[in-house]
Amino acid sequence: MGNGTPCTLKQNHPRSTSVLYVCHPEAKHEILSVAEVTTCEYEVVVLTPLLCDHPKYRFKTSPVNAIFCQALSGSPLQPQRLTQLDKEREEQLKPPFSSSVSETREVRQDEAPPVREEAFSSTHKPMTVGGQAQVTVGTTHISRLTDEQLIKDFLSGSYCLHGGVGWWKYEFCYGKHVHQYHEDKEQGKNIVVVGSWNVEEHIDWAKKNVARSYQLKEDGVQKVKLVSHFYGHGDVCDLTSKPRQVVVKLKCKESESPHAVTVYMLEPQTCQYVLGVESPVICKVLDTADEHGLLSVSS
Template sequence: MLRSLVFVAPLLVWGHDIKGFDDTVLFDIHWPGENTDFANAENMIVTTSHQEKYRCILPNIQEKETSSEEKYEGPTALEVISPLFTQSSCTYRLESYWTYEVCHGRFIRQYHEDREGKKVKLQEYTLGRWDEKLYEKMLSQAKEAEKDKSIQVPVKKIDNVNLPYVEILMGNGTQCDLNQNKPRETRVLYVCYIHGKHEVYSLKETSTCQYEIIILSPLLCSHPKYKPKETGENKINCVPLDNSPPQPYNLAKMKIESTKLRRKSDLDRIKIEFVPPPDFTDKEEVSKMPETKPHDASPVQSFLAGKNCLTGGTGWWRYEFCYGKSVEQYHIEKDGSKVTIKLGTFNKQKHIEWMEQHPHKRPKPLAQRTQLSHFYSEGTVCDKTGKARQTEVKLKCLEDSTSLNTVSLYLLEPRYCEYILGVESPLVCDILARADENGLIDVGEEEGDELPTVNIRL
């Protein structure tokens, strides 16, 4: 009997009643062609939305008999990992701008160092501190819970596998000006990983100034309740019927599109391209996998006019840049509402005044010019400084690139509520000559001069 089955919804339509769905039971669909033995195997006919037909062999999944848990009288899970809290060991996670320092049993810190000559400016926040009293309370509760067999160990889904974890709450961090000056706090989840070295598996901001860190620790593996359950993939073999293609058309289409939607999500950068959608009306196009070529200059002109905005960021906060208009940081809540912090708006006169105060920001002679700087001011007032937020937008010419139409975005905060937004692309090289002495570009300066198309890949 088929216990559970996971399919990409647009691909296949199943006329089969799936009961007892459990997405921790994994399936992998194979397309071996016609050399498949269907003898004495349960199978079904599958029809796709394009009326392609396949015969699929269903794996024989036998329900494992539940047996009583091995009697365990050892230390609690919290006691098992307690040596980590007394060894003064720290784990580090390096990202594009911030460095995160997790010192088990002490504190969690987020910091960035700016070096100016021999001077070092440090920007840091404490995301949580160890609370000995809270730990003792948790230890007492853990011992009571160990005796109660009805209490289920909490699990966290990691790479589609439910892993039991031990949670340590570390609060009393640096006050957060975006959260009514409440202190930052972090939930640290320890999971069993036999090859782990107490490193950070993931770190994310689950809500404003509230964080979650997952630590891979081999210590926890000595407790039987915290060992990950083995979940192998169950193979489903599907072969075509009635002259159907070896694989469904939509699957081949999805594979093509996935190669065009890659991005480096581990960095707070994105690749941006405005690409016209591929024409998939002809199935032969799927096998040919044609290269899409930009052909319209209007996206760049719309961008310079502030009509096409660029969006970046992969964490809790994202940001939006509208050229000549504004830079905003925002978050979408579960109810669909949008929390927005304005990092700056463009005012031509204020930009010129900023240029006069910072003459080194002016464009260099054309032969040496590689970037332009624009000043966006009068953002949302910062509780930390009492001043309006502001952003310097750096448009940088990037000559060495595998794609001539790539745009790369990144956002830095070198000082409290003062930001740098980097926009790097070979396309900037083509507009450098249009800038005046203040770095400003007159979009309508050359009506007949077409700019290259900016391709956007998200």
């Protein structure tokens, strides 16, 4: 794609962009990244499921060979040891019966019958709930707890997001900084500070700009769709002799992959950037945004 805005750094030569389409079965035609590979020449990577229909671009799947087992004459339906473990588990999970309700309530946790942990799979562990006998509790809450911990780490700035393709990569640490960097085997890591966080400066910026945007759902409920945060005091720009600054836009993005994150950076004006971060994880905290767009972990 050519005939872009004339580039002052290349004798007013028109800007140009190469658009790369990549097969991704779960994508919804979203932009993965926008990078300036050379001066005023850009590269846009777009994820789309449409390419996956073509045999040259679809994901290659490894063949799965079925295994058929045939029992010998007189063999049990399952291993004898497994049958024994199933019987032990049934005995352990039976509720305690007593002559009175009060005696049942007085069963102490340390008096519960011992449980053979090897009788359970790795996704189920025995637990004692209150005064009841030990029961098997599945790990259905592990992913939820993991998401909560991930959100806490993200909002504390200890978990940073990375993105970008081509020469420059991006690092975003919430409430800390936005970095643009390039790693070289010989010269090491070259870091450019695009913006640093200062809550007072952001609040001043939010009073003059839209820091929180809403979306009206089909059921009539108004939900926060996007929040914008201002990061200033970046490295001084050679072209403007002013510090770089960036507006970070955190957007809720529904996806079949709950931990998918899309990070891209735009430069609408010289050394003034827009960093887009889109993920289903962000959907969980956007409704906690206050009037300045600041997020918090919901209790």
